[in-house]
Amino acid sequence: MARHIQPLSDTLIRKSKPKEVSYTLYDGDGLQLRILPSGTRTWYFNYVHPLRKKRQNLKLGTYPAVGLADARQLRLEQEQLLAQGIDPIEFQKEQRQQQQELREQTLETVARDWFRVKLPAISEKYGFNLQRMFEQHLFPSLGDTPVHKLTAPMVIAALRPLEALKKLETLSRLCQRLNELMVWCVNVGIIEHNRLAGIKAAFLSPRTLHMRTIDVSELPELLTTMRQDHIHLFIRGLFEWQLHTMVRPGEAATACWSEINWQQKIWQIPAHKMKMARTHAVPLSRQMLTLLQKMQAVSGSSRYIFPSLASIHEHANKEAVNNTLKRNGFRGRLVAHGLRALASTVLNDRGFDHDVIETALAHSDPNQVRSAYNRAHYLERRRDLMQWWSDFLTQQAGVRHCIE
Missing domain, CATH: 3.30.160.390 (Integrase, DNA-binding domain)
Structure with missing residues (x-):
């Protein structure tokens, strides 16, 4: 009992x-x-x-x-x-054990883990700047704080000095990267939800500065100016290459002969050179193939299509075209990056498919599946678009080929 x-x-x-x-x-x-x-x-x-x-x-x-x-x-x-x-x-x-892990998962610790995942997918320069932003503006005040204890008011207070110094671009990028880190923390199970998603709205927004470009009516003046003999052949060629292919200045300046597929008539830019860290295929127009043949006679022994004026073994300065534009009457009117905006304006005005234009410009698409599909599906349509663009530029220049 x-x-x-x-x-x-x-x-x-x-x-x-x-x-x-x-x-x-x-x-x-x-x-x-x-x-x-x-x-x-x-x-x-x-x-x-x-x-x-x-x-x-x-x-x-x-x-x-x-x-x-x-x-x-x-x-x-x-x-x-x-x-x-x-x-x-x-x-x-x-x-x-879980509580101990949470205490050890500080902002700096998880950020370092995130860097190891993210850095291989982005350029070395972008990766350096990303780490530096965190080390300068977040780790000193919040680095030892467990991420599950981070609150929006806490982070906003830590970033207010940047706003006071009017470093609004840095502040905006830092909010974006911090939000990206928090989403990663949710996905890997460190935290249950992102409490910092809206912190960007607490600060002044940086003023959007559009790349300076010219009106299409000024194209003949630009093309005539850049054909002048006193401008070095390498710089003239680089200008034409950037204008016709619609790539960014750094992508054009570092173009290599090994990236040219003569049989398929494509310039295959490797991912590490691209802003979005993914390969980009550029269909080459007849004019650009002719330009390559002419450049091959003078830079064929170099790794680079457009070598540096100082050494044939180095690529051209990424600011070479920009500096030449400034010296030749386009200061304050046009920057090298603005050539892409000019191309976009003309092509959209002429009724080309917006998605095809965006793919040609290698702009990002938040839908990665659709983006991958577009890059492959639109290749032949981009061939037509690129040829039309080169023909239009040749017509504006009043010559058969821009580089004679």
């Missing part, structure tokens, strides 16, 4: 004095209060392991910090775990 246990009361517990040896008071259903000779009163939950079927004791806390009602509630919670086949001691260990 089971022994009847009289439930404890606060009065009984207070009246129970320490003895020379420890002894135990029983509340029933496995809840026990052990009283030591020192006077310490400790709650335990005595239960049978759900798998091993052995009796175990789980410490619940000390009296009076954990009162009788609290101890009974804790016992109920452990019984609920047992009903699910979960051992309370093992569950407690897992909880402590």
Whole structure:
């Protein structure tokens, strides 16, 4: 016959004095209060392991910090775990381990882990700038803070000095990168949700500066100017290459002979040279193939199609076209990057498919699946577009080929 246990009361517990040896008071259903000779009163939950079927004791806390009602509630919670086949001691260990991991997952720690994943997919320069932004503006004040404890007001306060210094572009990029990091933390299970998603709205927005470009009516002037003999052949060629292929200045300046597929008439730009870190195929018009043949006679021994004026073994300065435009009457009117905007304007005005134009310009598409499809699907349509663009430029120049 089971022994009847009289439930404890606060009065009984207070009246129970320490003895020379420890002894135990029983509340029933496995809840026990052990009283030591020192006077310490400790709650335990005595239960049978759900798998091993052995009796175990789980410490619940000390009296009076954990009162009788609290101890009974804790016992109920452990019984609920047992009903699910979960051992309370093992569950407690897992909880402590998770808490320790959360404490160790500071902003700097997880950011360094994120860098290791992200950096291989972006350019070296972009990766350097990304790390530097975090090291200069986030790690000093928030680097030791566990990411699960980061709040929007906390981060906004840390970034206010950038706004005060009017470094709004840096501030905007930092908010974007920090949000990207938080999304990564959600995806890998470090945090449950991104509490920093809206912090960018708390700051002044940087003024959008569009790349300066010219009107299409000024194209003949531009093309005539850039054909002048006093402009070095390498620079003239680089200008034409950038204008006709619609690439960015850095992509044009670093073009290599090894990237040209003569059979398919394509310039295949490797991912590490591209802003979006993905390969970009540029269909080559007849004019650009002619330009390549002419350049081959003077730079064929170099790795680069457009070598540096200082050394044939180095690529052209990425600012070479920009500087030449400034020296030849286009300062304040046109920048090299604005040639892409000019091409976009003309092609859109002439009714070409917007998606084909955007793909030709290697602009990003948030839908990665559609973006990959477009790059492949639109290749033949881009051949037509690129040839039309080169023919239009040749017509504007008034000559058969821009480089004679």
